Amino acid sequence: MKLLLQIKNLHIAVDDREIIKGLDLEIKSGEIHIIMGPNGAGKSTLSNALLGDPSLDLKQGKIVFVDKNISDFKTEDRAKLGLFMSWQHPPEITGVSLDQFLFLAYKNIMLAQDKKWQAPSIFEFKQKLEQEAAKLEIPIKFLQRSLNVGFSGGEKKKIEMLQLAILEPKLAILDETDSGLDVDAIKLLHQAIKEFKVKDRAVLLITHHPNILDYIKPDYVHIMIDGQIVKSGSQDLIKEVQKAGFKSYVQS
Amino acid sequence: MSKAKDTKEKLWGNANPAPYMQATSRGLTKKIVKQISASKHEPNWMLQHRLDSLELFKNMPMPNWGPDLSKLDLDKITYFAQAHDQQATDWKDVPKDIKNTFDKLGIPQAEQKALAGVGAQYESTVIYHNLKQQWQDQGVIFEDMDVALQKYPELMSEYFMKAVPSHLHKFTALHGAVWSGGTFLYVPKGVNIDLPLQAYFRMNAKGMGQFEHTLIIVEEDAQAHYIEGCSAPRYGVDSLHAGCVEIYVKKNARFRYSSVESWSKDAYNLNTKRAIVEENARIEWVGGNFGSNVTMLYPCSVLKGLGASADHLGLAFANSGQIQDAGAKVIHLASQTSSNIVMKSISKGGGVSLYRGLVDISAKADNVSISVNCDALLLDDNSHSDTIPVMKINNATATVVHEARAGKISAKDLFYLQSRGLSEEEAINMIVNGFIEPITRELPLEYAVEMNRMIELEIEGGIG
Known part of the structure; x- marks a missing residue:
């Protein structure tokens, strides 16, 4: 399996306060990784940093994605390389409809990866979008509405998963995508991840729910405490957390 | 404030208008006003109206409550110019250079899209006018104002500058003296025009003023939508646009007036628009303002009849060096009248956009409802926006909601x-x-x- 993402000694600060304090991680194509940790461990900061959030400062270390050092890459260029993040709290953007926005995103990303790629018509694209939306039980009318405006937390998460399905990234970072979902929605999410993870695509799932094993079988589990990965292992690590919580790692 | 006064003295303190009595057509004199009237073979009452307006104009102060107009040199404006003598009734007859300009503006395409009628103003003379036969058969009049004055003198004398009188302010007085061209629209009782009628205005000559007059009468139970676009190329000499729009919406009628204005960045856009709205009638204003150096534009709805309503939807974009001073006025004279004002502004590169609004509820108007919503978007740190909402509420039964927001992306x-x-x-x-x-x-x-x-x-x- 090919090395997809390599994070080396990453230090990330917000307003000079260091949040990520020397983090290493490698993800190969086809793998599912889970990062677990208590609130405030820096999990969301890590995922935002991978996408190049301009409000974060990379103080030290590097991020290599598909053999490119993307540490200084603009956010759009990271997306064009095949990096995707499902947001924990996606913004509501008035007047921007999902179908319009996603059509542009889709064209940008596909063209960046294949110069000879032929864009579909907006009509063809909408058909594709509606098919994917149906799988996630997203009402068609949502696709023309203002992006996320007035959507419930669960609906927003589904819209994120819909974008994942359309944009077909190489690595999907799912930031707390499972939180705030009811049982049925979690089943749909599970299905979406399964469908996404064909071929050589990889998933990095960030969560603080130990119950994750009920629907996802990861290859690796990492425990993140205070800006660092303190322990990595197999699925068994989740069971450990389920029993003892994160406290033991904090003390270690 | 003193600046504006100085300007007034500089411009009008000189009692001798001799410098511009020469062959030059710049600046404003009685002679020019008479020339304008004579060239259009106007009836005597219109000439008199022009001359009275000119007197008012000379004696009225520059408005000093808004943006600085001291750089507007009224002596350098050309008050009347005719680029083309004849009016074409068919697109084929329109001269090529003029056609090219309109091509860029998309006029023939719009026509092809079966819009109900096209009137386009090039400089001061309307050169192209057309109205679909079906509307003509129903008695709809869509005509160049100069022609309308000849063909429909009764309607003209009854309505012309009655909603917007010359004495309203200095620029309506100026307009009354030098107005030229524009659109006349008459929709007879009960007629419903479902496609928008449209006209395109364009200031073209350097330093040329544009004073088109739009007069719209929508009779009882009638419905129509009129849309006009305005654009001007960029010039080094200040251009002045002081147009006027008057709309009469009769009982149970419904009318929408839409405009997209894109003036050259040195133009002063000082436009006056007003609608008189009768019982259960409705006026809707939809406007987008781009370009210009200074825009002062506050479409006004006078809700005169019981249950009349007004909708004001506006957008202003202020870029570097521009002031967009825009808003809405609604005067509630009757009971159960309602108004809804939504204004959006975008400022960039140091541009200034300002919402200036007035809602006025008279003492005898019961159960009035008003909603004002202003939204400003600033694209950078050195741009500005502000709101100056004035509310005169003389009746305690009114419901008034005002919301204003300003923010960056x-x-x-x-x-x-x-x-x-x-x-x-x-x-x-x-x-x-x-x-x-x-x-x-x-x-x-x-x-x-x-x-x-x-x-x-x-x-x-x-x-x-």
Whole structure:
């Protein structure tokens, strides 16, 4: 399996306060990784940093994605390389409809990866979008509405998963995508991840729910405490957390 | 304030108008006013109206409550110019250079799209006019104002400058003296025109003023939508636009007036628009203001009849060096009248946009309802926006809601769109177009597309 993402000694600060304090991680194509940790461990900061959030400062270390050092890459260029993040709290953007926005995103990303790629018509694209939306039980009318405006937390998460399905990234970072979902929605999410993870695509799932094993079988589990990965292992690590919580790692 | 007074003295303190009594047609004199009237073979009452207005204009002060107008040199304005003598009734007859200009503005395409009628003003003379036969058969009049004055003198003398009288302010007085061209629209009782009628205005000659007059009468139970676009190329000499729009909406009638104005960046756009709205009638204003050096524009609805209503939807874009002083006025004279004002502004590169509004409820108007909503978007730190809402509420039964918001594009929104592979510029365009969507969705498609394109052009060149 090919090395997809390599994070080396990453230090990330917000307003000079260091949040990520020397983090290493490698993800190969086809793998599912889970990062677990208590609130405030820096999990969301890590995922935002991978996408190049301009409000974060990379103080030290590097991020290599598909053999490119993307540490200084603009956010759009990271997306064009095949990096995707499902947001924990996606913004509501008035007047921007999902179908319009996603059509542009889709064209940008596909063209960046294949110069000879032929864009579909907006009509063809909408058909594709509606098919994917149906799988996630997203009402068609949502696709023309203002992006996320007035959507419930669960609906927003589904819209994120819909974008994942359309944009077909190489690595999907799912930031707390499972939180705030009811049982049925979690089943749909599970299905979406399964469908996404064909071929050589990889998933990095960030969560603080130990119950994750009920629907996802990861290859690796990492425990993140205070800006660092303190322990990595197999699925068994989740069971450990389920029993003892994160406290033991904090003390270690 | 003293600045404006100085200007007035500089301009009008000189009692001897000799410098511009020469062959030059710049500056304003009685002679020019008489020339304008004579060239149009106007009836005597109109000449008298012009001369009375000229007197008012000379004696009225420059408005001193708004943006600084001291750089507007009224002596350097050409008050009357005729680029083309004849009026064409068929597109084929329109001269080529003029046609090219209109081609760029999309006039023939609009015609092809079976819009109900096209009137286009090139400099001061309307050169192309057409109205679909079916409307003509129903008695709809869609005519150049100069022609209408000859053909429909009774309607003219009954309505012309009655809603917007010359004495309203200095620029309506000026307009009354030198107005030329424009559109006359008459919709007879009960007639419903479902496609928008449209006209395109364009200031073309350097330093030339444009004083077109739009007069619209919508009789009882009638319905129509009129749309006009205005644009002017960029010039080094100050251009002045002091047009006038008068709309009479009779009992149970419904009328929508839409305009997309894109003036050259040195033009002063000092336009006056007013509608008189009768019982259970409705006026809707949809407007987009781009370009110009200074715009002062506050479409006014006078809700005269029981249950009359007004909707004001406006957008202003202030770019570097521009002041967009725009808003709305609604005067509630009768009971159960309602108004809804939604104003959006975008400022960039140091541009200033200001909402200036007035809602006035008279003592005898019961159960009036008013909603005012102002939204300002600042694209950088050195741009400005402000709101000056004036409310005169003389009746305690009124319901008045006022909301104002100002903000920058959210960094989170930008990051989100960029995390999906959009460039910064694409993301900003998308957010801005989303911001103005409540207005563009009310416009016919080609105007909405053009408005989005204009926004993109304004944004191009980066956000500071």
